[in-house]
Amino acid sequence: MTNWQLALADKHTAIQIEIDSAHQLLRYLPMLKGKKVLILTDSQVAPLYLDKLTHQLINDATVFTKIVAAGEPSKNLDHVEECYRLLIAEHFTRQDYLVCLGGGMVGDLGALIASTYMRGIQLVQVPTTIVAQSDSSIGGKTAIDYHHLKNLIGTFYPAQSVLVDPQLLLTLPQRELAAGLVEVIKSLLISERQPTDQHLLARITPQSLSDVDLLAQLVTRGLQIKSHFAAIDFYDFKERRYLNFGHTIGHAVEALAAGELHHGEAVSIGLITIMRRLVVHQDLPVQVLEQTQQLLLALQLPIEIPTGFTHEQIMAKVTADKKASTAGIQLVLLHDFGQPYLQTMTFKNFQDWLGW
Numbered sequence: 001m002t003n004w005q006l007a008l009a010d011k012h013t014a015i016q017i018e019i020d021s022a023h024q025l026l027r028y029l030p031m032l033k034g035k036k037v038l039i040l041t042d043s044q045v046a047p048l049y050l051d052k053l054t055h056q057l058i059n060d061a062t063v064f065t066k067i068v069a070a071g072e073p074s075k076n077l078d079h080v081e082e083c084y085r086l087l088i089a090e091h092f093t094r095q096d097y098l099v100c101l102g103g104g105m106v107g108d109l110g111a112l113i114a115s116t117y118m119r120g121i122q123l124v125q126v127p128t129t130i131v132a133q134s135d136s137s138i139g140g141k142t143a144i145d146y147h148h149l150k151n152l153i154g155t156f157y158p159a160q161s162v163l164v165d166p167q168l169l170l171t172l173p174q175r176e177l178a179a180g181l182v183e184v185i186k187s188l189l190i191s192e193r194q195p196t197d198q199h200l201l202a203r204i205t206p207q208s209l210s211d212v213d214l215l216a217q218l219v220t221r222g223l224q225i226k227s228h229f230a231a232i233d234f235y236d237f238k239e240r241r242y243l244n245f246g247h248t249i250g251h252a253v254e255a256l257a258a259g260e261l262h263h264g265e266a267v268s269i270g271l272i273t274i275m276r277r278l279v280v281h282q283d284l285p286v287q288v289l290e291q292t293q294q295l296l297l298a299l300q301l302p303i304e305i306p307t308g309f310t311h312e313q314i315m316a317k318v319t320a321d322k323k324a325s326t327a328g329i330q331l332v333l334l335h336d337f338g339q340p341y342l343q344t345m346t347f348k349n350f351q352d353w354l355g356w
């Protein structure tokens with residue numbers, strides 16, 4: 001088992017990563033005993049894992065469940081209110097627990113509810129996607145979407161405990177697995193633990209998607225790298241922003257694709273678009289680009305901007321990005337493996353830099 005404590009603001013998150021740990025829930029999460037526990041999950045995860053978790057708790061805790069429809073649209077205010085009503089009706093107190101069983105959607109929604117009900121109840125994350133196991137379950141960002149604006153309403157509220165069981169990933173569809181790995185690949189590119197993480201990157205192949213031991217190593221490194229950046233820059237002013245490598249173009253392409261591309265697929269396009277320009281204009285060695293490109297292609301991920309998306313449309317989305325300001329856009333760039341840096345460019349300069 002790999003485990004560590006992550007100190008963020010005034011909270012500590014206990015992170016435990018172990019294959020098959022979800023089948024021994026009370027061994028890893030003994031604090032649930034004697035408590036009221038609301039397990040929040042979605043309609044795709046529920047038939048796979050909800051009963052397994054509930055049965056382990058039923059004799060030792062008072063368990064309630066809430067299932068929302070799978071998919072991003074469920075990260076909404078209506079579900080927040082429904083859960084508040086359930087928590088009120090069942091007399092949950094600040095000592096009771098909300099357990100998020102699912103991907104980043106369930107994790108973000110549940111964490112927002114846990115952070116605001118009674119100004120904060122106990123929160124446990126049991127993540128079930130690569131995105132959630134390697135990234136979103138830690139770091140304290142909670143959110144719902146509002147008026148079609150992604151993550152508009154949220155808080156900072158780290159979970160008390162995160163239990164990662166990589167075995168749960170094996171029921172994910174191939175496309176979801178590959179797209180989820182993109183954020184891990186990005187993290188290995190920017191990680192300061194080089195050349196070790198470069199070697200880990202080289203071990204990823206299409207076969208990795210069913211290799212639970214390698215998946216465990218990958219999500220562990222993802223969480224360790226995120227822990228490092230979140231710990232030194234909790235409120236996201238500098239180093240934590242390195243985690244956005246590839247996301248400026250990625251977010252724009254994702255928005256234009258209107259649901260046709262997974263987040264990871266859009267980031268894959270964003271990474272390669274930026275890395276190509278870094279090779280031309282800055283000092284990124286071409287081998288870093290080529291290795292990343294080959295890996296993403298081997299995982300059947302897209303690396304080209306879809307035909308039909310114009311440069312003007314992409315720039316319009318970049319301009320509207322949450323992280324943009326009147327001064328322009330702050331970009332995450334890379335000198336080499338493990339050497340990210342920030343640079344602000346005006347929109348005009350960015351467009352020229354892209355050769356558009």
Ligand SMILES: NC(=O)c1ccc[n+]([C@@H]2O[C@H](COP(=O)([O-])OP(=O)(O)OC[C@H]3O[C@@H](n4cnc5c(N)ncnc54)[C@H](O)[C@@H]3O)[C@@H](O)[C@H]2O)c1
Nearest residue numbers: 044045070103104105106128129131132136141168171172
């Ligand atoms: N808080 C953060 O720091 C942070 C970071 C990154 C992303 N996010 C958020 O995370 C969300 C995306 O997360 P995601 O990619 O995990 O998407 P998701 O939670 O929507 O899950 C993707 C799909 O996989 C299904 N699924 C989940 N686990 C499964 C399993 N083990 N087997 C089979 N199917 C399974 C889900 O039902 C869903 O249909 C977005 O809302 C994003 O904003 C948050």
